[in-house]
Amino acid sequence: MTKKDIAQAVAASTDVSAATAEAVIGAALDAIAASLAKGEDVRLAGFGAFETRERAARTGRNPQTGEEIAIAASTSVGFKAAAQLKRAVNG
Structure with missing residues (x-):
């Protein structure tokens, strides 16, 4: 949608x-x-909550070459569904 x-x-x-x-x-x-x-944080009653999450810097790998690469720290958005929304989705 x-x-x-x-x-x-x-x-x-x-x-x-x-x-x-x-x-x-x-x-x-x-x-x-x-x-x-x-x-x-953003909370919508009966729907859920959006929050920011800090992701630490880490070392990753290129899957084709196996070469190590540095992945910088970043902020991501997380969502946690409210119980009312979970019940609506699960029937």
């Missing part, structure tokens, strides 16, 4: 246009991304 598909589903279940729904969803996703960029 794409952002456009979500916007169309929201528009169908409310009295707003698809363009308005897409703009609202885009703004919400931008707000989530901005909060994560600042290192803040």
